[in-house]
Amino acid sequence: MLRGLIFIYLFLPSFVVPEDNFVYEYNPGNFRQQIEEMDGNFIMFYAPWCRHCTEFQPIWSELAEMVNTKDSKFAIAQVDCTLYFKLCHEHDITGYPMLLYFHKNSFSPVEYKGTRDLPSLTLFLSEVFTLKSEGLELGLDRQSDEVTVYSGMAYLNDNNIEKYVSKGQHFVMFYAPWCKASQKLAPIWAELAVQYSHNDYINIGKLNCMDNEITCKNFDIKQYPYLLWIVNGRIMGVADVYTLEELKAYVEKMLLSENHDPEKFMKKKKALPVARISEETFETFLQKDLVFINYFAPWCAHCMQLSPLWLKLGEKFQNESRVLIADVDCVQSKPICETEKINGLPTLILYKQKKIVNVEHGGRPLDSLISLVVEHLESETKQTSEEVVISEEEKSKTKDEL
Numbered sequence: 198m199l200r201g202l203i204f205i206y207l208f209l210p211s212f213v214v215p216e217d218n219f220v221y222e223y224n225p226g227n228f229r230q231q232i233e234e235m236d237g238n239f240i241m242f243y244a245p246w247c248r249h250c251t252e253f254q255p256i257w258s259e260l261a262e263m264v265n266t267k268d269s270k271f272a273i274a275q276v277d278c279t280l281y282f283k284l285c286h287e288h289d290i291t292g293y294p295m296l297l298y299f300h301k302n303s304f305s306p307v308e309y310k311g312t313r314d315l316p317s318l319t320l321f322l323s324e325v326f327t328l329k330s331e332g333l334e335l336g337l338d339r340q341s342d343e344v345t346v347y348s349g350m351a352y353l354n355d356n357n358i359e360k361y362v363s364k365g366q367h368f369v370m371f372y373a374p375w376c377k378a379s380q381k382l383a384p385i386w387a388e389l390a391v392q393y394s395h396n397d398y399i400n401i402g403k404l405n406c407m408d409n410e411i412t413c414k415n416f417d418i419k420q421y422p423y424l425l426w427i428v429n430g431r432i433m434g435v436a437d438v439y440t441l442e443e444l445k446a447y448v449e450k451m452l453l454s455e456n457h458d459p460e461k462f463m464k465k466k467k468a469l470p471v472a473r474i475s476e477e478t479f480e481t482f483l484q485k486d487l488v489f490i491n492y493f494a495p496w497c498a499h500c501m502q503l504s505p506l507w508l509k510l511g512e513k514f515q516n517e518s519r520v521l522i523a524d525v526d527c528v529q530s531k532p533i534c535e536t537e538k539i540n541g542l543p544t545l546i547l548y549k550q551k552k553i554v555n556v557e558h559g560g561r562p563l564d565s566l567i568s569l570v571v572e573h574l575e576s577e578t579k580q581t582s583e584e585v586v587i588s589e590e591e592k593s594k595t596k597d598e599l
Contacts, residue, residue, distance in 0.1 A: 219261035221274040225284050228276070236270035238299040239309075239322065244279050247293040253313050260318050263377050263421075271322075271375050298322075316419035319373070344402075349394025350387060351402035355409045361402075363430040363495060368448060370403040371413055376421040382439055386422075389444050398452055415501050426451050430495040431526060432504040433469055470511030472523040475530050482523060487573055488548040489566075491524040492539045500543045503560045510566050520570060549573055 223231060223240060231238055241257055243250040261273035278285035278293065288297065288306070296313075297306035298321075311317045344361045345352050353361060353369065362369070370386050372379035390401035406413035406421065416425065416432075426434035426447075436447050451469070474482050474490065482488060491507050493500035511522035527534035527542065537546065547555040547569065554573060561569075 218258050219265050219273070220258055221261070221265060221272050223274045223276050224281055228284060231272060231274070232299050232304060233302055235272050236301050238272045238274055239264075240297050240299065240306075241275040241294050242278055242285050242288070242290045242297065243275055243294045245277065246279070250294045253294055256313060256315055256318070259315060263319075264322075264375050266375070266377050266380070269375055319376075319420055322373075322375075346400075348387065349390035349392075349401055351400055353402045353404040353409075353412075355411045358404060358409075358412055359430075359495065361400075362427045365400060365429070366398060366452065367400045367402060367427040368436075368451075369401075369425050369427060371406055371416065371418045371421065371423040371425065372403060373406050373421040375407075378439075379422045382422050385439070385441050385444070388441055389448075392445070393448065399448060415498060417502055417505060428473060429526065429529060431473065431493070431524060432501075432508060433471060433473070435505065435508065470508055470515045470522065472521060474523045474525045474533070476532055479525075479530075479533055482521060483548060483551050485521040486519040486550065487570060488521045488523060489570060490546050490548070492527055492534055492537070492542065492544040492546065493524055494527045494542050496528075497542045499559065503543050506560065506563050506566075509563055510570075513567055514570060517574075520574065547573065 220241075221231075239260075241250075241253075245251075257273065257275070264271055264273045276284060278290055296309035298309060299306045309318070309321055311321055342356050344357045351361065351367075358369075361367070368389075370379075370382065372382070374380075386401070386403060393399050393401055404412060406418055416423075424436035424438075425432055426436065434447075434451055436444070438444055438447050471491075472482060489510070491500075491503065493503070495501075507522070507524065514520040514522055525533050527539060541558045543559065545555075545557040545561075545566075546553055555569060
């Protein structure tokens with residue numbers, strides 16, 4: 198019996214996943230082996246009595262659930278420093294929890310000092326993972342300047358995405374190979390690409406954030422998979438749907454021809470939260486009571502960072518008929534930006550009855566932008582009410598005189 202137990206013990210995996218936890222437990226016996234064998238190890242050094250460790254544990258476990266999948270080349274692990282004091286001392290652990298990332302065969306770790314939330318942790322992994330693909334997917338050169346389209350899918354990278362998405366409508370999946378949700382969506386996304394492969398108005402693409410860190414950093418990708426609807430180089434929507442039917446419904450909604458038609462867009466039920474203004478439609482769009490315009494350029498990093506926030510602002514007022522949230526591409530519509538004297542990007546201008554009432558250079562918090570719009574909206578409502586009262590008084594006065 199004892200001999201059998203010894204046999205089982207010898208052939209256990211070199212790390213063990215605790216019950217109800219996806220995190221691998223490391224110890225002096227398996228620590229070095231894991232650093233040498235895995236492409237990357239993200240390790241939390243902790244103490245069970247540490248309150249901060251206990252509070253952080255659910256997030257760490259959630260990250261492990263995404264990364265510690267079958268055949269994964271990366272590991273999310275932890276070391277109990279009350280049990281393995283010497284191991285922790287060797288790595289200069291001076292506080293808990295301490296998060297260290299070890300590249301393969303390297304015992305000089307990178308310390309994580311960022312915010313301990315899931316988006317920040319995944320972004321950190323994107324920056325430090327050094328995934329080296331074994332052969333190129335479908336034989337495609339991932340860093341080619343030319344975009345290869347296979348079965349309706351555009352394979353994008355740091356070198357070709359900017360030019361490719363600068364014209365037309367694009368639906369792009371930003372993903373990480375180690376992410377379980379990305380793996381689950383991959384075949385569905387491939388099927389979506391096949392179904393729209395003959396549609397001239399939409400391009401389906403994908404980009405691996407592990408191989409293309411610059412692009413994902415510029416687009417502020419902090420979770421995977423992340424689905425962006427991009428029109429003429431500008432983010433116009435973020436999809437939060439993952440079944441084939443839901444994705445197709447989203448595409449059909451975003452492909453509506455009225456999305457950039459001023460007359461249809463300015464109806465109460467807008468098809469998109471943010472209108473794209475061109476030279477031809479500028480005067481038409483400016484007819485609204487309040488028009489808030491983000492003047493930007495696709496090459497501007499600060500503009501790109503502002504884009505998700507501007508989209509949320511548009512969603513806030515999407516069903517408000519008196520307000521229009523819009524943007525102007527100063528590369529595509531240079532004459533507008535010259536006329537409006539735009540000399541810095543991004544520039545946010547609020548128009549009220551075609552007159553400029555507020556100018557911002559750079560970004561502001563979302564709450565501040567919402568308050569600004571509401572403030573001018575309420576002042577206009579008050580002014581309209583006062584005009585109605587005055588009109589009624591004049592009518593009454595006229596009747597008395599008669």
